[in-house]
Amino acid sequence: MDKAVTVQSNRACPRCGNFDRKVLSKLKAKSFCEINSTYRKNYSDILGIKPDTEFPIAKCRDCGFIYSSWLPPTKFLRLVYDSVIDEEIGFKEYLSPDWCGHLFSILGKILTESHRRFQYFSKPIKILDYGCGYGVFIRALTAKGYPYKVVGLEKSERALTFMRNTGLAVVSTEEEAEKYGPYQIIILNEVLEHIPDFRTSLNFVNMALDVNGIVWISVPNFSDKEINRYLNLASHANPFPRELNPWEHLNYFSAISLREILYEEGFKPIKEKMNIDLEYQPNLQGIYKFKNALGVIKRLLISYFFRSRPRTHLLLEKREKT
Ligand SMILES: [Zn+2]
Structure with missing residues (x-):
């Protein structure tokens, strides 16, 4: 891009279409580019922006959905995905045992x-x-x-x-x-x-x-609490998780908003189905039977706790x- 991008909120709420919003924070490009290990160091030259250029994250006043309120032009997004992200690093990360697992x-x-x-x-x-x-x-x-x-x-x-x-x-x-x-x-x-x-x-x-x-x-999990914590970190120039990125992540779903939207659609x-092995052993006797029963209860409680998280x-x- 030849000249610096002017970044103003121009996007309606993607959930309800309303333009009435509150800008929660503006993120400097360098704040989310420099923590992203897949981004090339010369991102600002590639995109024609300054590292201090700010990008807004807003909350819809109507439905409460949180989103990136500047919609990057298609050409800009293409440059992000196909040029700013280092091909080799991105590829290795995508095919890493961790992610593939x-x-x-x-x-x-x-x-x-x-x-x-x-x-x-x-x-x-x-x-x-x-x-x-x-x-x-x-x-x-x-x-x-x-x-x-x-x-x-x-x-x-x-x-x-x-x-x-x-x-x-x-x-x-x-x-x-x-x-x-x-x-x-x-x-x-x-x-x-x-x-x-x-x-x-x-x-x-x-x-x-x-x-x-x-x-x-x-989708990444962004409860209001979580996103406020991230935005707070960003506003104090502290590092924050790279899921908060107004170019790549245009929409910030919570467990509740995601369910509601999917229901509407x-x-x-x-x-x-509960798919855990409780390791119940019916043939044990005495203290072993007791210990096994305690273990079964513990595993049940743990599985319930994790399953009940949004x-x-x-x-x-x-x-x-x-
Ligand atoms: Zn809305």
């Missing part, structure tokens, strides 16, 4: 639920990975003999090129993705926070999803629209 644990949950409701091997299970990145899910599901037909939807030129060069099924628009549907499974893992108009995407997902299909949605959470990752199904 996390993705595989998600896949386990999705496949467990899909096994419960679909007839396998009678016909392929169609899966859409919406925002597939470098295709970890797709590669894990496309082995010969597997009963899946998987396609990725990706908008980043860099990831698209990678996917095409490695021969994985990928499309770049919703229109193309629709041709392969309807899908029994749609995955949106860490995607909705990046999308300017996430309601349009959810509408597409609802339309492209089979009547008995399932959706996985995960025609989805309801699938009740997850989450921003959900398995969903369609609900009847009233």
Whole structure:
């Protein structure tokens, strides 16, 4: 970009469309660029901005949704994703054992639920990975003999090129993705926070999803308390988690707002079955029986505590629209 970007709130609330908002804070570019290990040091030259340029985070006065109230132009976002993020570092981070292990644990949950409701091997299970990145899910599901037909939807030129060069099924628009549907499974893992108009995407997902299909949605968890803490850290020039980034993360969902929005868009959470091994051993005697019983109670309480925490990752199904 030739000249510095003028950054003013120009975006309506992506949840309710209202323009009435309160700017909670303005983040200097350097505050969230310098803590991001995937960003190139010369980000300001690439984007044509000053490191001190400020970017607003606002709260809707109508529905209370928190969002980045400056909508970066498409060209700006393209530069962020395809030039500011260091390709090699971004790629390594994406394919790190840590992140892949996390993705595989998600896949386990999705496949467990899909096994419960679909007839396998009678016909392929169609899966859409919406925002597939470098295709970890797709590669894990496309082995010969597997009963899946998987396609990725990706908008980043860099990831698209990678996917095409490695021969994985990928499309770049919703229109193309629709041709392969309807899908029994749609995955949106860490995607909705990046999308300017996430309601349009959810509408597409609802339309492209089979009547008995399932959706996985995960976004970073931003309760009001959490985001205020991060903004407070930023205002005192202290480092904060890199999830707070007004270029990449345009929408800040809490566990409650995410559920409400998904309900409005025609989805309801699938009740997850308790899937823990309580290690109950019925044949023990005396003190061992007592100790085993204590252990069972402890494991039950721990699982209940963790399950009851508000989450921003959900398995969903369609609900009847009233
Ligand atoms: Zn609103």
